[in-house]
Amino acid sequence: MKYKINEQSFIARIAAWNLRSTQMAIVIGNTIHLHNVSKKAFLDNKSWFRHELTHIQQFKSHGYICFVCKYLYESIKHGYHNNKYEIEARNAELNEDFFP
Numbered sequence: 001m002k003y004k005i006n007e008q009s010f011i012a013r014i015a016a017w018n019l020r021s022t023q024m025a026i027v028i029g030n031t032i033h034l035h036n037v038s039k040k041a042f043l044d045n046k047s048w049f050r051h052e053l054t055h056i057q058q059f060k061s062h063g064y065i066c067f068v069c070k071y072l073y074e075s076i077k078h079g080y081h082n083n084k085y086e087i088e089a090r091n092a093e094l095n096e097d098f099f100p
């Protein structure tokens with residue numbers, strides 16, 4: 001899967017502040033934006049990496065605009081934790097067949 005990594009991302013910093021999280025990874029299109037975590041530490045954390053790769057796949061399969069709309073709709077309707085795209089990403093975290 002094609003992806004890019006943007007360390008010390010401003011977008012990820014805003015997201016971290018918004019979710020009151022010290023470290024953050026956020027996917028937009030095929031770019032993983034990181035805040036307060038190095039690229040190496042992120043890639044070494046397999047479950048976290050799989051989680052974010054799942055979001056890249058979701059962007060790809062739904063299309064950029066469609067996915068942003070669907071994701072926001074899910075978040076508003078069900079909240080961040082019960083957003084079906086977050087559930088799918090969490091389920092992929094420990095799946096070693098999925099992006100080993």
Ligand SMILES: [Zn+2]
Nearest residue numbers: 051055086089
């Ligand atoms: Zn997620």
